[in-house]
Amino acid sequence: MLRYIIKRLIYMVVTLLATVVFLFTLMEFVPGDPALVVLGEGATDENIVAIHKELKLDDPYIVRLSRYVGNLVQGDMGNSYKTRQPIAPALFARLPLTMTIAVWGIIFGTIIGLVAGVVSAVKQYSLFDRVLTAISLFGASAPSFWLAMLFVLIFTLKLGWLPATGSYTFKHWILPIATIGLQASASITRMTRSSMLEVIRQDYVRTARAKGQTQFRVVVSHGLRNAFIPILTVIGTNINGYLGGTVLVESVFAIPGLGNYVLDGVKTMDTPVVLNGVVFICFMCTIVTFLVDMAYAFIDPRIKSTYGFGTKKFKRARLAKAIEGGTAG
Amino acid sequence: MRENELLSVENLEVKYFLRRSTVKAVNGVSFTINKGERVGLVGETGAGKTTTALSILRLIPEPPGKITNGTITLNGRNLMETSEKDMRKIRGNDVSMIFQDPMTSLSPVMTVGDQIREVISLHSDMSKAQTIERAKEMLELVGIPGERYGEYPHQFSGGMRQRVLIAISLACNPKLLIADEPTSALDVTIQAQVLELIADLRKKFNMSLLLITHDLGVVAETCDRIMIMYSGRIVESGPVRTVYKNIQHPYTVGLFNSLPRLDIDTDRLEPIKGMMPDPNDLPPGCTFYDRCPYVMERCKQELPVLSEVGEGHFVACFHACNKESSNG
Structure with missing residues (x-):
């Protein structure tokens, strides 16, 4: 390991x-x-x-x-050309807001995506499945800024329920979170569905049924757990996708987060701001990728054992036993 | 219902409803299995053996499959009218099943011990510690050291995995064990070991056994009774000795002829000519007629039913029955 x-x-x-x-x-x-x-x-x-x-x-x-x-x-990102202030503190000051929206968006997207994908796979070709497939195709192919503007059009201009810009209260967060969540859930649904469809036909799922296991447990602990690796990849990609796409969503909703900071840098030709902003986003993406890789090993024991998860001693002991006993397992 | 009867299947029909066609997988199968009896179900791929077995557990994937007719009675209880909840109590507990391919029949992300424990905790009130203890006992019983409880399936060979599956299926002392080609996916050297293990444990727990195979030799060694299935119907059945000594159905004859023999010097095996009919489009008469060397006009029109030709020996064939009646 x-x-x-x-x-x-x-x-x-x-x-x-x-x-x-x-x-x-x-x-x-x-x-x-x-x-x-x-x-x-x-x-x-x-x-x-x-x-x-x-x-x-x-x-x-x-x-x-x-x-x-x-x-x-050493953590020194230099100074902004425009403000002559150090970049690092300014960047970190904007981080919490971006992270809050990103994390909530991904959490909602993941929950909705997993549930919808699993139900869709279990009830393949049902009306629910067909409708969901259409919605998720739409969600996955619509660009985030367009989706954001669509939400503003409907919920702010037409219905007047939610504010369109700013980040003052919880109400302000709903639309950006919904935008990210919908996009994330669309691709997570699609991956969950196809991964589950593959797994649900596996022999071990039938074994679980033959044990007398309930449908729910069969689907979740035998199906979903095995289907999770590709789903996890998509979740990771989504987090990274949002971090990269944060510029678009934040600019539509005028959220003073990381994305807008970088965007301001672009507008004013403030190259150190742009450079450091992008480097920082990349840094976070690599951390996410690293965490996803770690999670793989926890979900799939085969990865763990490929890298010899503390089994060297154990293997040697077993080999010795086998030679001694004359019969190997 | 007879005193000794454990399972009775009557006139079972299973169909798979596909988009363009309906596959008639099982077409009116009837048989019984007595307590402690070992029955072999033999037939070529696609004859409906596995579908029959899955029907007993009501595990036919639905859709597209559906039991369209028939009754299955287990210990006097009609399984066709049993609720799904009660069926779950039967699966793995009263009736359990060993599947064909041990490489794919265990979940790769769960330890083998937990997979055995799962079935125990589903069907008993034991505490967690007790179920772990019991799972380890089951591992030992099938010849795997109990300390391998926490290992994953990929750390086991095919034969060992089949042992784990046997442990899972026997963990709750079922009354009926269905073994669906338990050795087909294994090395020849391991096959005998696994069969012996099943036979030993069956005896130990005094279970009934329904062994699905296409190996006539295995049936001769392990079973009391044989049933031969062809395109979703049983065409010949009876006590192993009686049937093997006096084969009646031309299909069974063909099966025996296609076995390699040591006592005759030949270069080629003798296969049965032709193919099993398309289960989408079964002929009205005997489904074997266009491969049968004794085909008569009647065979194409009328479906032969099982009739007794000897002590407990049933055959569904006009030719065999005619021969029998003219002889006797």
Whole structure:
């Protein structure tokens, strides 16, 4: 198991490093002089030179890259061009709001997706299944910002039930959470359904029935548990998808979260903000991926044993016993 | 109902309703199994053996399958009228089943011990510790060390997994054990071991056994009575000795002829010519007529019913019955 964890951790670090280098390089191609962004219109040549010196903008690419990575490892993300304030605290200040909405959205999406997917699979070809399949296809293919606008149109403009923008009260959170939840549930439903359909025809499900197990337990502890690996992958992808797509949803609902922070950076050409925002989102995605990988090992004992989950001693003991007894299991 | 009778199946019909067609899997099967009796059900793939067995437990996947006719009586109780809740108390407790493929019949994410424990805790009031103890006992009984309780199926070989499945099916001392080709998926060397284990434990617990197989040799060794099934019907049945000595139905003859023999020097096996008829579209008469060497005009029109040709020996064939009556 330790080997598995270490392997995943190494993957995670390598992925992150590659992402940082790639993003940093990408930002190099952003046109315009950063000094102009800092100073605004009407900057004098002397000021521009001074800023270049202060921000060490004239250093070679490789020097700036290694300085950036070095600082990043220590948790220093540098300063915003626009506000001249450190980026890291500003980013972390916006994190709770984004996380709250993301986590609730994913939780609702997962619960709805799992229940709907399981029922849909158990009652395959029923009216419920057909309607659900249509809805989830719609939910999975509609872009999140479009869905968000549709919700605003219906619940704010037509019905007037919920506020469209801001993040002051719980009421403000309903629409963004619903948007994320619906999208997540759509893909989770689809994966749960197809994974369950495959599992439910397996011989071991029949074995469970032949034991006299109840339908509910057959479906949940024998069916769903075995169907869970692909579902878990989709849940992980959804969390990552939301973290990446947070910019869109947050901008529609004007939520002052991580996404909007990055978006503001884009609008004002504040490259350090954009760079660090995206790096941070990537960092969270790799953590989610890592956690999903860990969860696989807990759900599927075959993964655990591939990486020798503390069985070396046990195996050796058994081998010795087998040789002694002359018969191996 | 006779005193000694445990299970009685009467005129069982099972159909699978597919989108474009209706598959007639079982067409009027009747038989009884007495207490402590060992019955072999033989037939080629698609003859309806497994469907018959699953019907007894009412485990036919529905839809598309459905028992369209017949009664199944277990210990005087009509299973067709038993509620689903009561059926659950019967499954695994009074009647249990060993399935064909041990590689896929155990859940890969549950320890083998828990899978045995599951059936015990469903059908008894034991505490958790007691059920674990009992599950370990069952493992020992089928020849697996109890300390392997916490291991997963992928850590076992096919033969060992079949032992685990046997432990599951016997954990609640069922009155009837249905073994559906329990050795087909195993190595030849393991087959004998597993069969012996089933035979031993059956004797120990004095259970009735319904052994589904296509191996006539296995039936000869382990069963008291044999039933031969063809396209959803029983075509010949009787005590093993009687039937083997005096085979009547041309299909059974064909089955025996297609076995490899050591006492005759031949290069080729003799298969039965042709194929089993399409279960979507069964002929009105005898379903074996176009493969039968003794086919008569009557066979194509009329369905032969089982009639007694010897002591407890039944055959559904006009040719065999004619022969018998002209002889006697």
